Amino acid sequence: MKPSYIIMAAVFAVSSPALANENWQEKDTNGDGQLSRAEHDAGVAAxxxxxxxDGNGQLSTAEAGMKAGTHWTAADTDGDGQLSQSEFTAMKAAWFSKADTDGDGSISKAEHDAAKAMKKR
Known part of the structure; x- marks a missing residue:
């Protein structure tokens, strides 16, 4: 491995938690430490x-950044191999509901991180 790749990998490894926190701070637009349904929905729309x-109103697996599989198939309710905006929004709404483990209508940073970790399994 070339030295520049090693340095880049080391920088990425050290900065990953910081990037995750920046992402959270972008989502938590009012800075209250909670991701409200409104903040979540605004992020989903963006x-x-x-x-x-390509602006065709459908997401391919490549555009969505997902792999074809059970999660994709469950979200693709009409079975056309792509996600419409309503399918994408419904998938994200289901994630929010599942992540809101205490049922208070918002997601704490801990709930967010736990839901993201479960998704990676």
């Missing part, structure tokens, strides 16, 4: 706009 690169 993500849709950013991900629908």
């Amino acid at each position: 993500a849709w706009t950013a991900k629908d690169a």
Whole structure:
């Protein structure tokens, strides 16, 4: 491995927690330490706009950053192999509901991190 790759890998490894916190801070727009449903929904809308690169109103697996599999199939309720905006929004809403383990209508940083960790399994 070239020295520059080693340095880049080391910088990424050290900065990853900081990047995760920056992402949280971007989502928690009012800075109260909770991700409200409104903040979540605004983030989902922004993500849709950013991900629908070709502007056709559908997300491919590549645009969505997902792999075809059970999670994709469950979200693709009409079975056309792509996600519509309503399917994408419903998938994200289901994630929010599952992540809100205490049922208070918002997600704490701890709930967010736990839900993200479960998703990676």
